[in-house]
Amino acid sequence: MSGEPLLAIDGLRVEFGPTDAPLAAVKGVGLEVGAGEIVGLIGESGSGKSLTCRSVMRLIHPPGRIAAGSISFEGRDVLAMSAKELRDFRAHEAGMIYQDPFSSLNPVFRVGEQIVETLRSNLGMGKDEARKHAVELLDGVGIPDPERRALSYPHELSGGMRQRVMIALATASRPRLLLADEPTTALDVTTQAQILALLQRLRAERGMAVLIVSHDFGVIAQVCDRVAVMYGGHVVETAPIGTIYEQAEHPYTRALMESVPELESAGKRVRRSGIPGSPPELTENLEGCVFAPRCAYARPSCKDVSMALEPVAPDHQTACPVRPFARTTAGAAS
Template sequence: MTQPLLQISDLKIVFGVGEQAAVAVRNVSFEIAAGEMVGLVGESGCGKSLTCRAAIRLLPHNARIAAGSVMFEGRDVTRMGHRELRNLRAREVGMIFQDPFTSLNPVFRVGAQVAETLRVNLELTAAQAKRETIRLFTEAGIPDAERWFAAFPHELSGGMRQRVMIALALASKPKLLIADEPTTALDVTTQAQILKLLRRFREEHGVAVLLVSHDFGVIAETCDRVLVMYGGHVVEKADIEAVYRTPQHPYTRALLASIPQMHTTGPRRRRKSIDGRPPESGEVLPGCIFEPRCAYAREACKSVDMKLEPAASNQYTACPFVRAGGEQRLEATVEGAQ
């Protein structure tokens, strides 16, 4: 069996220490193969960004990995020394952060920031770094790249800044690209262009991509597989087509049912929202963490184990009652259940 590029096992991330420690990510496990595109979807605050940052040990100062392992090409990231960790971040894993404006230094020109990365990580001369930066800008879809090389971040639109961030993340030709909600705050046309750009880099350069989003539509358009997160847990894992065809967790089904759709025929339907509120980071609930908001909940849900187990072909769910079938089984399709 081929070794995964990234393999995360039983990951637990906490804020604080001792009795005051709050668990933000609980027992998360998944893997990404070379050249694969995997989506991570869920509501805000469910632990998506923390899980991604754990892959390169770039957590907030008050957060720590309390348990589990993060393996990159067979090497344990949690045990890497400073030099090895710096090399991982600089050469092997690129990251596109959620807000490109705050990720770029406002007092330096965008071209100089990318060129500096190339000079430090690839040991290029200043002239070589400038030529490579202009080439990366052009490949990232920035028109008249030589002109924008000398621009400051505030002079670029949101879409242009995101393209600079993509060029920066890909500057050292990484094997894995982590994109943390790269289409946030962009208009739909620019969103489509950014997603198309990520797919093209994957196809042309064989870069594996972990794409984080709260938008199922973005994930469906781009990814091969999807991980659905809720309250710090991965509650479902499956191929993207299988998730749309037969969602195996009530939360996944509720997310899909809430997506706005354009109906060209038939009566217009009001999309369903998910009642209640998501759990706060570190909140501890007995049994299934989705039970207070679940339309299929029953008393036994308060004592179940939130563990992913097979439910169907290439599908895993944390809901034991879906796996067991019977009256608690979800309908075959989301649309047919409405």
């Protein structure tokens, strides 16, 4: 990535519990998203993906708190923004699709009205202009017969259509960054592919960057330029998607890729293999590498690992110093 990234997160720490005995759920995450880049944030349930995204929007609800770190957007300090700056930031510059679509779509209002409200409050549009634009937005995200669909209530739409409405809402003000938290979970594979294609189209048309959260490598592989793998509140590896496929270095990344759901011809998913054991609890205070208890390559020195990302190539970083999969340098064949 050249120049300053659009989004730069550094040393992000999110805590719950009392301040004198905090429970950290995000433990020093570093992550960058370049302008127009699609980055995948992947990891098992509870690894801190949603909290990382919500931190960017400053939407960690008390008693949860951002305890340390920095978040910079186009060089501006998001954590230092005033209430007004934050409102503008959320209204114009960063949009988010939340993990549970029902928590952000109000069930008692027609979807068109909800978009109209967003356009009026975020972009200051008048009623007629907002109504016209809402239909255009629904059309723009591939909703057929948008005039009629605008009159539907959320429960009258299919999961895929609801997700398109969410995307229309989150991108109405043409933000430079979209945070998409599991935008395709619970959708069938065909609908999932359509939603991913829509995100790619928005990136191509507008140069919009996307941070897409998933626990499915199949999803990430379809759309992402780069991947950050999360485990136990840490980013453990980051690299371009091609590098991850060819040369993932962290044993957790390898294990996650091996557990990728296979697609059957019937469109059903089967899990090929899981990762033995389970992710750490927040209350567990692990010394050294947080993945070591489940890692087939763990050795005694892993209890001294700091979890800091170290470069193994200019665009590839890993938190595993053991590097069991590192390619040995080609011998000087004579």
